[in-house]
Amino acid sequence: MTAKVITIASGKGGVGKTTAVANIAVALATRGQKVTCIDGDIGLRNLDVVLGLENRIVYDLVDVIEGRCRLRQAMIRDKRLSELYLIPAAQTRDKTAVSPSDMVRLCDELRPEVDWIIIDSPAGIERGFKNAIAAADRVLVMTNPEISAVRDADRVIGLLEADGKGPAALIINRLNPAMVRRGDMLSVEDVLDLLAIELIGIVPEDENVIVASNKGLPLALDGKNKAGQAFQNIARRLMGEKVPFLDFETQNVFQRLLWRK
Amino acid sequence: MMAFLFRRKKSANSAKERLQLVLIHDRTDLTPAELESLKDDLIETISRHIAIDPTAVRINMAQDGREQRLIADIPLKSATRRRAR
Numbered sequence: 001m002t003a004k005v006i007t008i009a010s011g012k013g014g015v016g017k018t019t020a021v022a023n024i025a026v027a028l029a030t031r032g033q034k035v036t037c038i039d040g041d042i043g044l045r046n047l048d049v050v051l052g053l054e055n056r057i058v059y060d061l062v063d064v065i066e067g068r069c070r071l072r073q074a075m076i077r078d079k080r081l082s083e084l085y086l087i088p089a090a091q092t093r094d095k096t097a098v099s100p101s102d103m104v105r106l107c108d109e110l111r112p113e114v115d116w117i118i119i120d121s122p123a124g125i126e127r128g129f130k131n132a133i134a135a136a137d138r139v140l141v142m143t144n145p146e147i148s149a150v151r152d153a154d155r156v157i158g159l160l161e162a163d164g165k166g167p168a169a170l171i172i173n174r175l176n177p178a179m180v181r182r183g184d185m186l187s188v189e190d191v192l193d194l195l196a197i198e199l200i201g202i203v204p205e206d207e208n209v210i211v212a213s214n215k216g217l218p219l220a221l222d223g224k225n226k227a228g229q230a231f232q233n234i235a236r237r238l239m240g241e242k243v244p245f246l247d248f249e250t251q252n253v254f255q256r257l258l259w260r261k
Numbered sequence: 262m263m264a265f266l267f268r269r270k271k272s273a274n275s276a277k278e279r280l281q282l283v284l285i286h287d288r289t290d291l292t293p294a295e296l297e298s299l300k301d302d303l304i305e306t307i308s309r310h311i312a313i314d315p316t317a318v319r320i321n322m323a324q325d326g327r328e329q330r331l332i333a334d335i336p337l338k339s340a341t342r343r344r345a346r
Contacts, residue, residue: 147276154284162328183271188278194284196326 001034003111006118006238008171009160011152015144016173019209020182021120022050023228027220027235029084029253034114036075038106039089040132041122042097046086052216053078060098062090065102073108080221085114095127100134107135116238125159133165139236140200141168145175145186156196169200171234188245201234202245203227285322287331296320303333312338 008017008024018041025037039047048054059074064087068193071087075119083179090097095232107117121132133139139160143153153170160166172191179185186194188202206227219228226246233243286292291299300320307313319334 119293147280150280151283151287154287157327158288180273183273186273186276194277194280195325 001112001115002106003036003114003117004238005107005111005135005137006116007040007121007139008118008142009121009129009132009156009168010123010137010142010149011125011156012149015149016044016203016209017123017142018046018050018120019213020140020171020173020203020231020234022045022218023231024235024238025084025116025118025221026051026081026218027232028116029078029081030220030232031235031239032083032137033116033118033235033239034083035118036085036087036114037045037118038087039120040103040128041120042089042128043091043094044122045089045091047086047120048076049216049260050213051078051086051218053086053088056214057088060090061106062093064099064106064246065098067187071106071227084101095131098131100130101133103134104145104258128158129156133160133163136165139165139168140171141197142171142173144173145180145191146184147189150186150191150194156168157195157197167197169198170195171201171203172199173203174205175202182237199236199245201230203230203234204246210227230257282323285324285329289322291322296322303335307335314338 006024008021010017021037025035028035035048037209039045041047042062048057050147053076056076061074063069064071064074074087075085077087078086082238092131097152097216110117119132122128141156141160143149157166157168160168169193172188175188176185180187188199204226208219208225209227219225220231222228230246233246236243268310300318303320304313304315304318310313313335317336321332323330
């Protein structure tokens with residue numbers, strides 16, 4: 001096994017990176033892949049609660065890097081999916097506790113053990129972001145169809161290109177099809193025109209995302225809701241499958257009525 | 262009827278137009294003031310070689326995928342018009 005290292009970044013905070021990391025990791029694991037996700041947001045740890053693994057943390061990323069435990073000891077195994085692991089962020093430290101070369105070393109040690117390493121980047125473009133992309137084979141940039149998120153995504157895409165980490169692929173999160181239809185939200189086409197990079201996923205706005213994080217049960221565990229299905233599709237595309245994008249915008253009135261049932 | 266249809270400019274269109282301008286400047290690190298000064302320098306340099314109409318010069322940034330392009334439209338003063346003056 002040689003893992004592919006995927007980092008999810010956005011520049012702007014609150015666009016849904018942590019939810020995406022949790023759900024893409026879960027989706028890959030439900031497809032028989034061995035996955036480790038790493039919370040790169042040191043000091044503002046959250047991937048543990050979204051995955052529902054917060055009560056099982058003993059060691060964290062900084063403990064591994066500073067040699068207080070072995071890599072294996074910091075990997076929390078998800079009991080629902082035997083092939084899913086989490087390396088949590090340290091909560092009482094800050095981003096300077098880790099360097100980009102630490103991340104490269106850690107991922108190199110982990111690569112032979114798993115199929116995928118999914119890294120959750122913190123918001124911003126400073127040290128934490130640089131740590132998160134250092135080992136990445138591929139970076140997925142996440143944005144919302146909203147002016148400030150698109151602007152920050154563009155900055156991140158430019159920085160990735162300058163760093164030789166491009167071309168990035170784009171995930172558009174929290175798309176509200178009804179708002180797009182009435183012309184009050186940037187459409188997928190608008191965002192792609194502006195950012196001019198490859199699209200890898202469209203995730204519709206879905207209340208189930210909050211319900212799922214309340215429970216610590218990632219959506220992608222059951223593929224019935226639309227957001228969970230969108231994350232499953234991203235996982236399939238990462239695995240090389242050609243999956244058509246869910247078409248939310250061109251539905252006519254009749255299709256919408258049918259959809260509602 | 263038409264007035265009703267076009268009553269309101271769609272906010273998504275405003276967002277897209279505003280972003281197009283903002284991204285050009287974010288990507289090139291060139292402020293509108295700096296672009297103006299670049300334009301003045303260009304007019305001065307070109308005028309030393311050929312007669313142009315400084316008021317008709319247009320310089321703009323354009324986006325081509327993820328590449329930025331500087332587009333200059335510099336109308337020349339025609340020789341016949343100059344002789345006529």
